[in-house]
Amino acid sequence: MNLTLAIISVLILGSAAVAVSLRNLIHSALLLIASWAGVAVFYLWAGAEFVAFAQLLVYVGAISMIVLFAVLLTRHSRSELTVAAPALSRAIAAILAGGAVFCVLASAVLKTDFAARPAAAVPPTITVRELGTQLMLSHSAAVLVVGVLLTVALLGAIVLAASDDSKKGDAP
Amino acid sequence: MSTLHACLLLSSALFCVGLITALSRSNTILVLLGIELMLNAANLNFIAFWRFNPSAAPAAPATGIVFVLFAIAVAAAEAAVGLALVIAIYRHQKNIRLQDATRLKG
Numbered sequence: 001m002n003l004t005l006a007i008i009s010v011l012i013l014g015s016a017a018v019a020v021s022l023r024n025l026i027h028s029a030l031l032l033i034a035s036w037a038g039v040a041v042f043y044l045w046a047g048a049e050f051v052a053f054a055q056l057l058v059y060v061g062a063i064s065m066i067v068l069f070a071v072l073l074t075r076h077s078r079s080e081l082t083v084a085a086p087a088l089s090r091a092i093a094a095i096l097a098g099g100a101v102f103c104v105l106a107s108a109v110l111k112t113d114f115a116a117r118p119a120a121a122v123p124p125t126i127t128v129r130e131l132g133t134q135l136m137l138s139h140s141a142a143v144l145v146v147g148v149l150l151t152v153a154l155l156g157a158i159v160l161a162a163s164d165d166s167k168k169g170d171a172p
Numbered sequence: 173m174s175t176l177h178a179c180l181l182l183s184s185a186l187f188c189v190g191l192i193t194a195l196s197r198s199n200t201i202l203v204l205l206g207i208e209l210m211l212n213a214a215n216l217n218f219i220a221f222w223r224f225n226p227s228a229a230p231a232a233p234a235t236g237i238v239f240v241l242f243a244i245a246v247a248a249a250e251a252a253v254g255l256a257l258v259i260a261i262y263r264h265q266k267n268i269r270l271q272d273a274t275r276l277k278g
Contacts, residue, residue, distance in 0.1 A: 002175055009182045016186060016209055020193040025201065032205055039212050042182075046223040051240050055215075058244050063208065063251045070201055070255040074262040086196045094196035098188040105184035114176050114224075124223065126234050134234050135241075142238075146245045153249035157256035163263070 004045055012038035023082045025071045033064045050128055179220035187213035200261065200268040204254045211247045215240045 012035050019031035036059035043052035086094075135143055186209060193206030222236025262268050265275075 002178065005175065005178055005182070009178075009185075012182065013185055013189065016189045020189060020197070020202065020206065025199070028202065028205070032209070035209070036212065039216065042216060043219055046179075046219050048219050048222065048237055048240070051215075051219065051237055051244075054241060054244055058248050059208075059212075063248060066251055066255050067201065067205065070258050073259055074201070074268050076266075086198060090198075091196045094192045097195060098192035101191060102184055102188040105187070106181055109177055109180040109184060110173070114174055124233050126237065131234050131237060134238060139238055142242060146242055150245060150249050153253050157252040160253070161256040161259045 008038060008042050008045060011035075012042065025082070026068070029064065029067050029071060032067075033060055036060055036064070047125065050131055174224070176220060176224040179224065180217065183213040183216035183220065186210075186216065198270050200258050200270055200273075201255070203270065204251065204258070207254075208247065208251060211243065211250075215243050218243070 015031045015038065016035040019028045019035060022028045022031070036055065040052045040055040040060070043049075043055060190206040190209030190213065193209065194203050195206075197203055197206070218236045218240045258268055261273055265272055
């Protein structure tokens with residue numbers, strides 16, 4: 001058992017579990033940012049540096065800001081940052097469902113024999129130049145589709161969140 | 173238990189934390205954050221198989237990384253649209269409890 005992996009697991013799972021059980025939304029969001037940073041540390045540990053920095057940029061940089069803005073925009077007063085604890089029956093049902101899913105996944109993982117083929121001792125290395133060449137040559141269609149998807153999604157988000165104050169536009 | 177097993181167990185646990193969040197909380201923002209946690213768990217799986225799977229195709233050594241990059245892009249789009257929806261719901265009914273958003277109920 002790898003000690004580094006154990007520390008990374010405790011960082012990711014601990015901050016995520018504490019975040020989802022807190023009642024203060026701001027504290028939850030900040031702890032989830034720590035959890036996403038832990039995922040980036042996992043990517044670095046596994047040797048995928050470019051993905052780690054993409055994770056830092058997108059999750060720790062951008063999505064955390066969107067979440068914090070959404071939390072602050074959807075409240076009436078300062079006291080409303082704490083949300084009510086979930087109903088006990090609902091929480092118990094959710095924990096039972098999640099635990100059942102985890103048992104199924106864990107037993108499936110543990111019963112699978114990956115060791116029939118020996119694990120690669122040397123991590124597969126890939127430079128950013130090779131990655132860019134692959135993205136632009138063999139995956140160029142997917143890059144275009146993702147560009148269109150991001151454009152449409154962000155335009156749609158603006159349309160959804162914009163205030164529909166039509167009177168302001170009519171008055172000269 | 174190999175390292176690949178440990179990585180897969182870590183991502184299973186992260187997925188279940190996200191699932192419990194999405195099922196138990198009634199605040200829309202927390203439900204969205206649970207879904208983001210589940211997406212992160214899937215990405216962890218991709219990287220774990222890319223790093224530790226011995227039978228990776230030598231012709232395409234970057235497949236796992238490319239897949240995770242596209243998944244992160246789609247997750248960013250999903251978060252933006254989801255939180256815009258949260259703000260739209262808040263403007264209409266002045267709170268973001270999921271139980272109160274029943275206007276489309278037949």
